[in-house]
Amino acid sequence: KHWCPTISSVDFLGGRELRFEEDHRPTITFVVGEDEYKTEQSLPEFAAKHLGKEFRVHFVFSSEANKYDFPGLEAIDQADVLLISVRRRVLPPEQLERIRKFIAAGKPVVGIRTASHAFALRADMPAVAGTAGWPTFDPDVLGGHYTGHHGEGPAVTVTAAANAAGHPILEGVDLAQLTGRGSLYKTAPLAESAQPLLFGSIPDQPAEPLAWTNVNQHKGRVF
Numbered sequence: 001k002h003w004c005p006t007i008s009s010v011d012f013l014g015g016r017e018l019r020f021e022e023d024h025r026p027t028i029t030f031v032v033g034e035d036e037y038k039t040e041q042s043l044p045e046f047a048a049k050h051l052g053k054e055f056r057v058h059f060v061f062s063s064e065a066n067k068y069d070f071p072g073l074e075a076i077d078q079a080d081v082l083l084i085s086v087r088r089r090v091l092p093p094e095q096l097e098r099i100r101k102f103i104a105a106g107k108p109v110v111g112i113r114t115a116s117h118a119f120a121l122r123a124d125m126p127a128v129a130g131t132a133g134w135p136t137f138d139p140d141v142l143g144g145h146y147t148g149h150h151g152e153g154p155a156v157t158v159t160a161a162a163n164a165a166g167h168p169i170l171e172g173v174d175l176a177q178l179t180g181r182g183s184l185y186k187t188a189p190l191a192e193s194a195q196p197l198l199f200g201s202i203p204d205q206p207a208e209p210l211a212w213t214n215v216n217q218h219k220g221r222v223f
Helices: 039-050 073-078 093-104 113-117 137-142
Strands: 027-033 056-061 081-086 109-111 156-160 194-201 208-215
Touching (some): 027 039, 027 073, 039 056, 039 081, 056 073, 073 093, 081 093, 109 137, 113 137
Parallel strands (some): 027 056, 081 109
Antiparallel strands (some): 156 194, 194 208
Protein backbone atom coordinates (compact mmCIF):
# COMPACT_ATOMS: atom_id res chain seq x y z
CA LYS A 1 0.00 0.00 0.00
CA HIS A 2 1.19 3.50 -0.65
CA TRP A 3 0.65 7.05 0.48
CA CYS A 4 -2.73 8.45 -0.64
CA PRO A 5 -3.14 12.09 -1.61
CA THR A 6 -5.28 14.60 0.22
CA ILE A 7 -9.00 13.88 0.26
CA SER A 8 -10.33 16.19 -2.42
CA SER A 9 -12.20 19.38 -1.62
CA VAL A 10 -14.20 19.15 -4.88
CA ASP A 11 -17.14 17.38 -3.29
CA PHE A 12 -17.46 20.07 -0.62
CA LEU A 13 -16.98 23.21 -2.71
CA GLY A 14 -19.52 22.93 -5.49
CA GLY A 15 -17.13 21.23 -7.89
CA ARG A 16 -14.26 23.74 -7.60
CA GLU A 17 -10.96 22.29 -6.44
CA LEU A 18 -9.00 24.55 -4.08
CA ARG A 19 -5.41 25.27 -4.94
CA PHE A 20 -3.07 24.30 -2.11
CA GLU A 21 -2.29 27.91 -1.21
CA GLU A 22 -6.04 28.61 -0.92
CA ASP A 23 -6.76 25.62 1.29
CA HIS A 24 -6.43 26.71 4.92
CA ARG A 25 -7.94 23.60 6.47
CA PRO A 26 -5.73 21.95 9.11
CA THR A 27 -4.11 18.71 7.98
CA ILE A 28 -4.53 15.27 9.53
CA THR A 29 -2.07 12.55 8.55
CA PHE A 30 -3.11 8.97 9.25
CA VAL A 31 -0.32 6.41 9.66
CA VAL A 32 -1.76 2.92 9.22
CA GLY A 33 -0.04 -0.45 9.47
CA GLU A 34 -1.63 -3.42 11.22
CA ASP A 35 -2.84 -6.92 10.36
CA GLU A 36 -5.75 -7.24 12.77
CA TYR A 37 -8.56 -4.73 12.29
CA LYS A 38 -8.62 -3.65 8.63
CA THR A 39 -8.24 0.01 9.50
CA GLU A 40 -6.64 0.52 6.10
CA GLN A 41 -10.21 0.11 4.83
CA SER A 42 -12.32 1.66 7.59
CA LEU A 43 -10.28 4.80 8.27
CA PRO A 44 -10.30 6.18 4.68
CA GLU A 45 -14.06 5.63 4.58
CA PHE A 46 -14.45 7.40 7.92
CA ALA A 47 -12.25 10.30 6.83
CA ALA A 48 -14.09 10.77 3.55
CA LYS A 49 -17.46 10.78 5.32
CA HIS A 50 -16.67 12.88 8.38
CA LEU A 51 -13.46 14.90 7.97
CA GLY A 52 -13.16 16.25 4.43
CA LYS A 53 -15.09 19.45 5.03
CA GLU A 54 -12.91 20.62 7.88
CA PHE A 55 -9.53 18.94 7.28
CA ARG A 56 -7.07 18.09 4.59
CA VAL A 57 -6.41 14.38 5.03
CA HIS A 58 -3.32 12.35 4.08
CA PHE A 59 -2.83 8.62 4.51
CA VAL A 60 0.49 6.82 4.89
CA PHE A 61 0.27 3.01 4.70
CA SER A 62 2.89 0.35 5.31
CA SER A 63 4.45 -1.08 2.17
CA GLU A 64 3.02 -4.32 0.78
CA ALA A 65 6.57 -5.44 0.03
CA ASN A 66 7.91 -4.67 3.52
CA LYS A 67 5.43 -4.06 6.32
CA TYR A 68 8.11 -2.32 8.39
CA ASP A 69 8.48 0.45 5.79
CA PHE A 70 6.09 3.41 5.47
CA PRO A 71 6.71 5.14 2.14
CA GLY A 72 5.67 8.77 2.10
CA LEU A 73 6.00 9.29 5.84
CA GLU A 74 7.41 12.73 5.14
CA ALA A 75 3.74 13.77 4.85
CA ILE A 76 3.68 14.14 8.64
CA ASP A 77 6.11 17.06 8.39
CA GLN A 78 3.22 19.27 7.24
CA ALA A 79 0.58 17.67 9.49
CA ASP A 80 -1.26 19.50 12.24
CA VAL A 81 -2.57 16.26 13.78
CA LEU A 82 -1.17 12.72 13.63
CA LEU A 83 -3.48 9.69 13.91
CA ILE A 84 -1.76 6.35 14.50
CA SER A 85 -3.26 2.93 13.80
CA VAL A 86 -0.15 0.75 13.87
CA ARG A 87 0.55 -2.62 15.46
CA ARG A 88 4.03 -3.91 16.32
CA ARG A 89 6.00 -2.29 13.52
CA VAL A 90 9.60 -1.23 13.96
CA LEU A 91 10.64 1.36 11.41
CA PRO A 92 13.70 2.51 9.50
CA PRO A 93 15.46 4.88 11.92
CA GLU A 94 14.86 7.96 9.78
CA GLN A 95 11.12 7.25 9.67
CA LEU A 96 10.84 6.73 13.42
CA GLU A 97 12.84 9.92 13.95
CA ARG A 98 10.24 11.79 11.89
CA ILE A 99 7.52 10.62 14.27
CA ARG A 100 9.62 11.51 17.30
CA LYS A 101 10.25 14.98 15.86
CA PHE A 102 6.53 15.56 15.28
CA ILE A 103 5.73 14.60 18.87
CA ALA A 104 8.65 16.57 20.33
CA ALA A 105 7.19 19.66 18.64
CA GLY A 106 4.17 19.35 20.94
CA LYS A 107 1.71 18.59 18.16
CA PRO A 108 -1.47 16.60 18.88
CA VAL A 109 -1.71 12.83 18.49
CA VAL A 110 -4.65 10.44 18.27
CA GLY A 111 -3.94 6.76 18.86
CA ILE A 112 -6.45 3.96 18.38
CA ARG A 113 -6.45 0.36 19.62
CA THR A 114 -2.99 -1.08 18.94
CA ALA A 115 -1.25 2.30 19.00
CA SER A 116 -0.31 1.34 22.57
CA HIS A 117 2.17 -1.12 21.06
CA ALA A 118 2.64 0.57 17.71
CA PHE A 119 6.43 0.58 17.51
CA ALA A 120 7.49 -2.38 19.65
CA LEU A 121 7.95 -6.05 18.84
CA ARG A 122 6.96 -8.76 21.30
CA ALA A 123 9.83 -10.52 23.06
CA ASP A 124 9.23 -13.65 20.97
CA MET A 125 9.35 -11.82 17.62
CA PRO A 126 12.62 -11.87 15.67
CA ALA A 127 14.58 -8.65 15.35
CA VAL A 128 14.25 -6.78 12.07
CA ALA A 129 17.53 -5.58 10.62
CA GLY A 130 17.86 -1.90 9.81
CA THR A 131 14.99 -0.78 12.04
CA ALA A 132 14.45 1.04 15.31
CA GLY A 133 11.66 0.67 17.87
CA TRP A 134 9.97 2.80 20.49
CA PRO A 135 8.82 0.31 23.15
CA THR A 136 7.86 3.07 25.61
CA PHE A 137 5.69 4.99 23.13
CA ASP A 138 2.56 4.18 25.18
CA PRO A 139 3.67 5.71 28.51
CA ASP A 140 5.85 8.36 26.85
CA VAL A 141 3.17 9.74 24.54
CA LEU A 142 -0.27 8.24 25.04
CA GLY A 143 -0.21 8.08 28.82
CA GLY A 144 -1.31 4.45 28.92
CA HIS A 145 0.08 1.32 30.54
CA TYR A 146 -0.63 -1.54 28.13
CA THR A 147 0.34 -4.93 29.54
CA GLY A 148 -1.68 -7.28 27.33
CA HIS A 149 -5.35 -8.11 27.07
CA HIS A 150 -8.04 -10.39 28.38
CA GLY A 151 -9.35 -13.22 26.22
CA GLU A 152 -12.05 -12.74 23.63
CA GLY A 153 -15.65 -13.50 24.40
CA PRO A 154 -17.08 -11.68 27.43
CA ALA A 155 -19.16 -8.65 26.52
CA VAL A 156 -17.45 -5.44 27.61
CA THR A 157 -19.66 -3.05 29.55
CA VAL A 158 -18.78 0.58 28.81
CA THR A 159 -19.28 3.35 31.37
CA ALA A 160 -18.25 6.99 31.50
CA ALA A 161 -15.59 8.12 33.96
CA ALA A 162 -16.94 10.00 36.97
CA ASN A 163 -15.38 13.32 35.95
CA ALA A 164 -16.08 12.99 32.21
CA ALA A 165 -19.62 14.40 32.18
CA GLY A 166 -19.88 17.19 29.64
CA HIS A 167 -16.53 16.46 28.01
CA PRO A 168 -16.72 17.57 24.35
CA ILE A 169 -15.27 14.28 23.08
CA LEU A 170 -18.27 12.44 24.51
CA GLU A 171 -20.84 14.85 23.09
CA GLY A 172 -23.43 12.83 21.20
CA VAL A 173 -22.00 9.48 22.29
CA ASP A 174 -24.72 6.99 23.30
CA LEU A 175 -23.06 4.70 25.83
CA ALA A 176 -25.92 2.23 25.51
CA GLN A 177 -24.70 1.56 21.96
CA LEU A 178 -21.13 0.84 23.09
CA THR A 179 -20.86 -2.84 23.93
CA GLY A 180 -17.62 -4.49 22.90
CA ARG A 181 -17.00 -8.21 22.41
CA GLY A 182 -13.33 -8.02 21.56
CA SER A 183 -10.55 -8.65 24.03
CA LEU A 184 -10.43 -5.96 26.72
CA TYR A 185 -7.03 -4.28 26.91
CA LYS A 186 -5.22 -4.00 30.22
CA THR A 187 -4.30 -0.31 30.19
CA ALA A 188 -4.32 0.75 33.86
CA PRO A 189 -2.91 2.66 35.54
CA LEU A 190 -2.93 5.73 33.33
CA ALA A 191 -0.32 8.45 33.71
CA GLU A 192 -1.07 11.19 36.22
CA SER A 193 -1.32 13.59 33.28
CA ALA A 194 -4.15 11.58 31.71
CA GLN A 195 -7.90 12.04 32.16
CA PRO A 196 -10.00 8.89 31.66
CA LEU A 197 -13.21 9.30 29.69
CA LEU A 198 -14.53 5.75 29.34
CA PHE A 199 -14.00 2.50 31.22
CA GLY A 200 -14.64 -1.04 30.08
CA SER A 201 -15.34 -3.98 32.36
CA ILE A 202 -15.88 -7.72 32.07
CA PRO A 203 -17.05 -10.10 34.83
CA ASP A 204 -14.67 -10.76 37.71
CA GLN A 205 -11.99 -8.35 36.46
CA PRO A 206 -11.13 -4.75 37.36
CA ALA A 207 -12.36 -2.05 35.00
CA GLU A 208 -9.85 -0.76 32.45
CA PRO A 209 -9.60 2.67 30.79
CA LEU A 210 -10.99 2.51 27.25
CA ALA A 211 -10.61 6.13 26.19
CA TRP A 212 -8.70 9.02 27.70
CA THR A 213 -6.97 12.30 27.02
CA ASN A 214 -3.40 13.12 27.95
CA VAL A 215 -0.90 15.95 27.83
CA ASN A 216 2.51 14.40 27.19
CA GLN A 217 5.93 15.62 28.31
CA HIS A 218 6.18 17.87 25.22
CA LYS A 219 2.84 19.54 26.07
CA GLY A 220 1.23 17.77 23.14
CA ARG A 221 -2.45 16.94 23.47
CA VAL A 222 -3.38 13.29 23.04
CA PHE A 223 -6.54 11.29 22.62
